[in-house]
Amino acid sequence: MAALLVSSGMTNNYFSLDDILASQETIPCTFNVKVATMGYLDQSTSDVDINMGTKLDLPFWLAKYLHKGSRGIVSVDTPKTYKEGYRHIFTADPNVVDLYRLGPYFYLFGEKLLSLQLPDTDDIANVLLKTFQGRFRNIMDGSQNALHSDLASQMEKLDVQERQLFAAGQQGLHEFQKWESRESEKLSTSAMVSNHRKRKRIGYIANAT
Amino acid sequence: MLAEKALDLVRELHRSLGGTLSPYNEDKIRQVLEEMQTLYDQNKDGAQFAAEGQTDLISAIQVRHAGIQRNKRCLLAYLYTRLEQIRKMRWEFGSVLPPDVKYNMCEQEVQWFNQYNRLLANYMRSVGESGGLDLTQDMKPPKTLYVLVRCIADHGEFETQDGNTVLFKKNSQHYLLRSECEHLIRQGVLEHIIQ
Amino acid sequence: MLIKDFRRDFYDVLQHQRVLVLVAFDVDALCACKILQYLFQCDQVLYTIVPVDGLQELEHAFLENAEGIRHVILINCGAAVDIVEMLQPEDHVRFYICDSHRPVDVHNFYNAVQVKLLMREDELSSMPAYDDLFRDDGEDESEESDSENDDPETGYKRKRFDDESIIRRQDRRRWNESRVKTLFDYSKFTSYGTSAALMMFELAWKLSKDTNSLLWLAIVGVTDQFVHYRTPRDKYMEDIMSLQSHVSRHNQRGADDENIMSVNCLRVSFEEELYLPLYRHWKLFDSICHSMPIACKLRLWSLKGQKRLHEFLAEMGLPLTQCKQQYSAMDTAMRSEVKVKILEYMNKYGLEIQDVIIPSFTMQYGYKHLLCATDFVYAAAAALESVDRLRLPTDNFLAATEILQRCVSRKIEAGLESAKLQLRGVVNQVQSFLDMHQIISAGPFLYVCVQEGTADSRFFSHPQCLLRLARYTLQAHCSVSRNKRVRSLPLVLGAPLSIEEGRSIMVGIPPLDTDDERKNFFGKAFEQAAESTNTVVRFNSFDSHIIEMKTEDRSKFFDALISILQ
Numbered sequence: 022m023a024a025l026l027v028s029s030g031m032t033n034n035y036f037s038l039d040d041i042l043a044s045q046e047t048i049p050c051t052f053n054v055k056v057a058t059m060g061y062l063d064q065s066t067s068d069v070d071i072n073m074g075t076k077l078d079l080p081f082w083l084a085k086y087l088h089k090g091s092r093g094i095v096s097v098d099t100p101k102t103y104k105e106g107y108r109h110i111f112t113a114d115p116n117v118v119d120l121y122r123l124g125p126y127f128y129l130f131g132e133k134l135l136s137l138q139l140p141d142t143d144d145i146a147n148v149l150l151k152t153f154q155g156r157f158r159n160i161m162d163g164s165q166n167a168l169h170s171d172l173a174s175q176m177e178k179l180d181v182q183e184r185q186l187f188a189a190g191q192q193g194l195h196e197f198q199k200w201e202s203r204e205s206e207k208l209s210t211s212a213m214v215s216n217h218r219k220r221k222r223i224g225y226i227a228n229a230t
Numbered sequence: 231m232l233a234e235k236a237l238d239l240v241r242e243l244h245r246s247l248g249g250t251l252s253p254y255n256e257d258k259i260r261q262v263l264e265e266m267q268t269l270y271d272q273n274k275d276g277a278q279f280a281a282e283g284q285t286d287l288i289s290a291i292q293v294r295h296a297g298i299q300r301n302k303r304c305l306l307a308y309l310y311t312r313l314e315q316i317r318k319m320r321w322e323f324g325s326v327l328p329p330d331v332k333y334n335m336c337e338q339e340v341q342w343f344n345q346y347n348r349l350l351a352n353y354m355r356s357v358g359e360s361g362g363l364d365l366t367q368d369m370k371p372p373k374t375l376y377v378l379v380r381c382i383a384d385h386g387e388f389e390t391q392d393g394n395t396v397l398f399k400k401n402s403q404h405y406l407l408r409s410e411c412e413h414l415i416r417q418g419v420l421e422h423i424i425q
Numbered sequence: 426m427l428i429k430d431f432r433r434d435f436y437d438v439l440q441h442q443r444v445l446v447l448v449a450f451d452v453d454a455l456c457a458c459k460i461l462q463y464l465f466q467c468d469q470v471l472y473t474i475v476p477v478d479g480l481q482e483l484e485h486a487f488l489e490n491a492e493g494i495r496h497v498i499l500i501n502c503g504a505a506v507d508i509v510e511m512l513q514p515e516d517h518v519r520f521y522i523c524d525s526h527r528p529v530d531v532h533n534f535y536n537a538v539q540v541k542l543l544m545r546e547d548e549l550s551s552m553p554a555y556d557d558l559f560r561d562d563g564e565d566e567s568e569e570s571d572s573e574n575d576d577p578e579t580g581y582k583r584k585r586f587d588d589e590s591i592i593r594r595q596d597r598r599r600w601n602e603s604r605v606k607t608l609f610d611y612s613k614f615t616s617y618g619t620s621a622a623l624m625m626f627e628l629a630w631k632l633s634k635d636t637n638s639l640l641w642l643a644i645v646g647v648t649d650q651f652v653h654y655r656t657p658r659d660k661y662m663e664d665i666m667s668l669q670s671h672v673s674r675h676n677q678r679g680a681d682d683e684n685i686m687s688v689n690c691l692r693v694s695f696e697e698e699l700y701l702p703l704y705r706h707w708k709l710f711d712s713i714c715h716s717m718p719i720a721c722k723l724r725l726w727s728l729k730g731q732k733r734l735h736e737f738l739a740e741m742g743l744p745l746t747q748c749k750q751q752y753s754a755m756d757t758a759m760r761s762e763v764k765v766k767i768l769e770y771m772n773k774y775g776l777e778i779q780d781v782i783i784p785s786f787t788m789q790y791g792y793k794h795l796l797c798a799t800d801f802v803y804a805a806a807a808a809l810e811s812v813d814r815l816r817l818p819t820d821n822f823l824a825a826t827e828i829l830q831r832c833v834s835r836k837i838e839a840g841l842e843s844a845k846l847q848l849r850g851v852v853n854q855v856q857s858f859l860d861m862h863q864i865i866s867a868g869p870f871l872y873v874c875v876q877e878g879t880a881d882s883r884f885f886s887h888p889q890c891l892l893r894l895a896r897y898t899l900q901a902h903c904s905v906s907r908n909k910r911v912r913s914l915p916l917v918l919g920a921p922l923s924i925e926e927g928r929s930i931m932v933g934i935p936p937l938d939t940d941d942e943r944k945n946f947f948g949k950a951f952e953q954a955a956e957s958t959n960t961v962v963r964f965n966s967f968d969s970h971i972i973e974m975k976t977e978d979r980s981k982f983f984d985a986l987i988s989i990l991q
Contacts, residue, residue, distance in 0.1 A: 057289075083296050214416065374466075397490055
């Protein structure tokens with residue numbers, strides 16, 4: 022469980038790998054000032070400086086830092102997938118959207134956007150919630166009932182956090198199954214040991230052939 | 231783009247989570263540190279010029295500063311997550327790690343592991359009245375004092391606490407004290423059978 | 426020595442002791458072992474279980490595990506041999522034998538210290554009296570020294586040829602002769618007593634530790650004895666009746682709210698079952714084709730027989746499309762009528778009620794598949810005798826154990842599938858015996874051999890399956906033969922055990938007309954035939970009518986067997 026929390030990113034943890042990856046998603050930015058000597062960030066030009074008014078997609082962590090407070094070096098715009106057009110799609114039927122393709126960290130990134138004080142912040146917040154509400158039933162149903170069936174197809178369209186939720190549901194299901202058949206009392210070879218052994222065995226076979 | 235290499239490190243670790251420890255990527259870490267050093271040096275120069283009145287450099291300093299911060303975060307997360315993983319391994323593998331796992335650790339991580347080991351051992355020894363308490367035993371709450379086990383492989387004779395010997399021959403079944411066979415189950419010599 | 430009070434003289438003695446349990450390879454033994462395991466776990470008796478596949482392994486397993494062991498329990502093995510003589514245990518070792526093999530060796534019965542028999546007293550009533558078997562040792566010795574000692578001094582003191590001594594020696598010779606005869610009469614026929622699982626269940630009941638699961642194991646054990654032709658129908662019915670009272674006791678579902686049991690609990694109920702193998706998990710048509718009584722009465726291996734079967738089905742109003750799909754997918758209305766219809770029309774086809782109906786039990790666990798006791802027997806027996814060459818016999822033993830653990834339904838399904846393969850193998854083999862006219866009358870008995878290299882011969886290197894094949898063959902042969910005498914002829918069936926080593930396995934089964942007794946005389950007959958021909962015959966099985974020998978010695982052995990049985 023501890024591992025799940027660390028990697029879930031829900032806690033906005035400084036050390037969280039997921040949080041780091043989510044904050045790498047880009048946002049369209051416009052530079053309000055000239056930034057000398059940093060032209061290499063914009064690969065479309067060979068200018069030495071970034072000129073005022075340049076439009077550039079910056080990763081969230083950089084955009085936020087430059088946008089924040091009194092700095093105002095850049096002004097930010099809503100990323101395409103959170104704009105009105107997409108928001109309509111999400112409200113129409115959230116279940117058909119492939120959130121993984123739209124950004125594997127759809128919710129986490131969306132949540133971060135809220136801190137940028139964009140003009141449509143309220144709408145984004147709303148659509149995040151509605152989308153999740155709309156999809157939650159399917160995720161729960163899927164994770165609670167798919168015992169041996171093909172999981173890959175079910176998880177395909179889920180964003181990273183939804184996948185974690187799905188996996189947690191699955192784990193719960195399996196543990197319930199084990200409990201039912203009294204397997205949960207069973208002492209077993211520790212997972213790391215058996216994984217390690219398996220990998221070793223594969224290694225031996227690979228070496229032998 | 232800034233902090234690209236540090237992100238690679240994070241991605242690499244993120245992929246390999248789930249059971250193992252990937253090799254400590256010393257090379258890449260050095261590259262990240264070099265990038266940070268370069269950014270720092272540039273900022274130091276930039277700050278001097280800015281103080282001399284070249285104000286359009288201030289925004290550049292801020293961009294680079296953000297890059298340094300980002301690099302730092304990625305590196306720390308990389309190291310921290312690895313330590314978490316190593317700590318978990320102490321509980322799963324026991325006090326001695328398999329050599330190939332150890333091989334993937336850096337010098338400082340080995341040191342950390344040894345110290346953690348010692349700390350845990352000291353703590354376990356200090357708990358309770360008589361000789362301490364093995365916290366790695368009874369990882370699941372024991373339901374019974376005795377368990378039924380089946381031998382997965384021939385393991386020769388085994389002396390029980392009451393002085394008897396039991397022959398662990400493949401496919402024989404035994405009903406034994408749980409505490410006696412728990413470590414053999416974890417090592418994969420015996421299989422615990424639920425009736 | 427026979428134990429009167431199982432609880433006092435067996436169970437209580439074992440408390441706080443380490444016990445070695447040696448279990449034979451049959452379903453009944455497995456069930457008994459599982460019941461015993463449950464009891465031991467209730468009372469935290471430490472034990473080690475080793476499966477033993479034959480006398481040799483029994484000896485081996487004992488030697489390996491004997492260290493520090495004072496109590497050894499033998500389940501479905503060891504009663505028919507002098508266990509103390511065979512294992513040479515230390516004096517403090519006690520053997521508890523729960524074995525359905527009869528007759529029990531006289532030494533086991535009269536050893537009051539080391540051997541305890543867990544059996545029903547009335548089943549041992551044919552035991553010869555002690556005085557007919559043993560004479561006072563003191564007298565024996567003096568007698569011996571008298572006759573063997575040629576020391577002139579003693580000869581001087583006692584006149585060796587005086588009248589008294591002569592009378593005594595004559596008397597002794599006569600006694601010896603009568604002893605041999607008594608022993609022979611006693612051990613002439615082998616048969617089976619009450620199932621070990623049932624004995625263990627009764628112990629559990631006396632200890633008030635019986636549960637529905639244990640009861641189910643006892644049912645499977647008893648059913649195994651019947652399915653593998655060990656006990657006659659009367660004995661089976663008797664056991665079923667006594668089990669039924671337990672079943673109704675355990676499966677009482679109170680009408681009041683307080684006593685309602687969860688649907689997920691194991692439910693056992695008595696049922697007049699269709700005696701069609703595995704039909705619930707098969708196609709009705711296939712199941713009928715593999716049912717021995719029906720197949721033999723209708724002679725299903727011939728075209729005519731197949732026609733008659735179609736006719737039978739048509740008359741019952743069961744369309745072939747329904748019969749040839751999975752039973753579980755059959756029309757529910759039709760499914761519920763199958764039994765009634767069969768009972769209605771069977772007389773016309775010469776079928777009798779015991780050919781199609783067997784009083785038995787079914788179990789259900791939640792809303793999952795309904796399983797019948799015979800399903801379990803077939804599945805577990807097929808797992809015990811798996812034909813997978815990579816598996817050790819002990820692997821099979823554990824696989825069968827898991828099948829009896831009802832929660833692992835995956836394992837049961839796999840077991841049922843291999844049971845179907847076994848049944849198919851048996852039917853195909855019988856068909857080829859009949860087609861090729863391979864069943865030969867040797868005068869006092871019939872014999873037939875499974876040819877080496879036949880596709881299904883791998884199934885028949887295992888005793889239980891071989892036994893089923895023998896029985897099927899005999900029944901089929903009797904149904905086609907015009908000769909009335911065949912019903913009084915026993916059958917000997919040989920099958921290759923290992924082609925590389927040139928070894929065969931052989932089984933003898935009693936004639937059909939003594940089927941209400943199920944007594945087998947082949948144990949003694951095989952023994953004598955082996956002696957008279959000097960063939961090396963391996964009597965390794967716990968069933969003396971199953972032997973192993975070199976394939977090349979087979980004809981010589983048969984000749985001897987003919988002359989003995991004539």
